[in-house]
Amino acid sequence: MISDKKHIQQLAALLQQKGISDVVISPGSRNGPMIHTFSGSGLFNCRTVVDERSAAYFALGLAQANKKPVVIVCSSGTATLNYAPAVAEAFYLKVPLVVITADRPEYWIDQGENQCINQKGIYSNFVKKEYQLPLGETETELWQAANEINQCLNISLSGQPAPVHINVPLEEPLHQLADIDLPVVIEINEPQNIPAIDADLTQKLVDEINNSKKIVILAGQQNANKELDTLLTAFAKKTGAVVLKEHLSNLNSTQFCGNIDTMMAAILNDKVEDFQADLLISFGGHFVSKSLKQFLRKNKACAHWHLSPANDYYDTYQSLTRVIQADAASFFSHLHSKIFTQESPYFQRWKNKEEEVIGLQNKYVETLPFSDLKVTLELARRIPEYSDLHLGNSTPVRYALLANFNTTIRFYGNRGTSGIDGSLSTAVGFASVSEKLNTVLIGDLSFFYDSNALWNNYVGKNLRIVVINNGGGNIFSLIKGPGESPAFKQYFYAENKYSAAGIAQTFGLDYLCADNETNLNTALNDLYHPGRKKPTILEIFTDAEVNTNTFRGLFNFVKQ
Template sequence: MGEETGRLNWLWARHLIAAARAGGVQDAVLSPGSRSSPLALACERHPRLTTHVIVDERSAAFFALGLARRSGRPVLVVATSGSAPAHWHPAVVEAEAAGIPLLLMSADRPPELHHCGANQTTEQYGILAPHVRASLDLGAPAPEALEGAAFRVALAVDRTLWPQPGPVHLNVPFREPLLPSPAELGESASTERAHVRPAMRSRPQIVIPRDRIEAMAARLQGRRGLIVCGPMPPDERFAAAVSALAARLECPVLADPLSGLRYGGHDRTFVLGHYDLFLRGRRWAHAARPEWVLRFGAAPVSVALARYLRMHREAEHWLVVEAGDWPDPEHCAGQVVHASPAWLCEALAASVRDPVAKAWTSGFLAQECRVAEWLEEHAGALPLEWEVLRRLPALLDDTSVYCGNALVVRDVDAVLGGGGSRLQLFGQRGVSGIDGNLSLAAGLSAAGEEGVVALVGDLAVLHDLTGLGLLGGRAVATVVFSNGGGGIFGLLPQAELPEYERLWRTPQPWSLEQAAQLFRIPYHRVASGDEAAKAILAWRSAGGPVLIDVQIDAERSLAARRSCWRWAEAAE
């Protein structure tokens, strides 16, 4: 009986993993454990799966998040029973909010071992709700349920991608013995074919009727308008389509750094990236009254842009959403359009006949140039973080840049206005946490051959030291802005309280150099933009990982920011 159970578990696991692979999964991230042995071995022996073994389940989930974010494909994550799947939770919350496809398989004890004090046993079904698109319990392996279980895995993979991408949780109980004998397992590959119907799945492009397109085009053409693009998955078709629409309308595109529009080979004539500074000039921003705003993607990073949109909420705001929540925290949208963004841009470009007024667009273009020139002229007086960032486009091409949260992504928003290099900017703006940053950057690296630069703060490194350990052997340059704790809180009213240092800034007495030594990662301590640039160039030549520790004088940096903002706010 025992050997039969082991054989059935092995057959069951091979079918489940084959079904996941047939659905499009190419990578599996495994954390070691006993109860998950059948699943882990089936992944490792599948000839067309790439496996990544990561001890810490929290780090493993963020690694998978980076891999899925960069590739656009669902990534399988496997863990054992008990508290292990609970460690996925922070990454799952981000995947749900950002629409990143993850297929999460947790091994479990069988039903008869629940609620009786059995070791390493807890209620796992629903443990990740409500942050997953679906939760399924496959039940303990049974010969008559084999085809149905494989079918549900195929369904789960599909649910990670459509109608709204995101994480899906599968709970998979196993009885002991978990596997047949080592002699019976041998060295054979896991080549089991899953009999899944339907074998092929297609996902629709969401379109709207032609008369709606014509009516929408009529409301846009010849009137003062803006296209606003927030964070979006990388999509070359959308970049080309929205650029063509902007050219047809001759209207500005305010492009978030994570929109995929600021850099690349598409037409960037009307793509603007310095609006976080020029929209701080309230007099100019108030006078620049749009008649319509067409919005794509998630909510932008820029606080100045959010304020500008609220200031002009009387304009017609069109929000384009394929599925799911409406990304409109300002509550300005008067029209919600459910359509595929690239298709909608292409359809509108084919229907628009009259551009907007040239004086309208030229005003925005002039503001963009004014900010770029001012940043160049005042290079020596800028925050050191900005000095480092401004050098990146000239140093990097065909490189993925991960932008950490808090101050980092806001600095990127203000300074990296755009250019012709093929920088790809990634972030973690679903719920904007600072956990898992380095693990996610390692996942980005695993998804492509080009190097990755991770821009993070010192507390983000502390949050994810296990992620620092994942960088060994990977071409990842971790650029740490060491400002002595939570520097972003220095911009808030709490900074005036006597408890500020203890409760908000929280400076830490640990050494980044010692952390790098622990994981045998080369370390460079720098104190200027030029020194940081030299360290990045050396990394590009040498390859592998490196930690570049940029020493920030927090008070000086804060004073320099405020000086920049005062200049921007005084603009006419």
């Protein structure tokens, strides 16, 4: 049984025909026709998540794991606003969500009707296309709607994937059902091919590469890609290019340079111009390292190319000279056979600096007290091979930059907008369809903020949540400014005196804790024991002042 609303039938039919089958529903009445149709047709994998904010982040994680769009469906009013943070994150993280919001008919807008706000254009800054279905169901209106829905769904996947929004005004009655199949609707397809780099441009690029003695390639956040890893390694060896990457780049060649934050600190004591690039090539998403961004903005490359299938004009380093519409693997494959092989003292200069920094860091951590940094380094050593690791924002993602993880680990994080509000929900959605062990490394404020992530029936037994509880927002004592303010403790640090134990009990998760190195060793053995079959929270208590001194001490040690 499905809704008798023809627009809803048609919308569901087109989603099904385009292979979009995962639907995350938040309960409501106004969205009843969509609920009836998606669940009643038997053609969709429907999940229920009550909290709309958490539901949208859950869907984001699900879309990342399945590598295809996920539908989110909510009622009208503030429910639609609660989707906004995750829609913005998906937009900047380039994840396709199909956002379907129920609405009152337009004649009820601003007329004092219940659960009624102006929903047209509500996500306009964070979607590639938006469309409001008509109320009427004439043949012409259904034809027009089918055309627009086709465009929305195609656009969500063309170029760089991104969310789209379909707003659905609905008149009562909302819950009349029909015992029929979904209709057959004409599906409009469009090519997804990215245009090839033409011969003239190819020659210009080859000439510039061959004439550049100091090339830096920035590999931003992306999913793991073995082909790209191989192609980029070969390209770097041939050109002498320096490839800078973070864990979220998911690249593992020993040819590349990590340890970026500590390297930047050490480079400040050298002749900075020796590390300045002639040519900068960037691709992928955001970089975490603020010091790298500052270095590249202050010491600008002569030329900066950004590779983007969607032609995004990302001028992060204020030196952009060319946008190349290509994905990274195609670009490096296309140019590899056409460029010269050349020796590069520039590459060796960077590698020597990295080796020096690693040596200094290893010496520093030998006497490290129990702290966030110590915990992160130990987790990096103990997390099982072939795991997925989800990094929370603020301090966890930054501490992870200082640790060396097994090369089989795959990294994820909400670095599109870098908020703390949905890291756990995203990880729960991802883990719900993953066959791997999924670990979440998250801070205490971020965990409590998003604890509704555990309020659903899809928290997998493969989920391990490591909460570093340092009693508040320790990030603000690590960066310059807030720590020196009289308002620091109450308004920046936001002291937290709560424990995750009660939340674990409420949602039926196992709970472990540690507050020293011995307890941590025991807890990690327990957390990652092969016999553990339940989702588990490990809460680790650290001292904020020790954390601050330890973190700052590392960078002072490297600088000196």
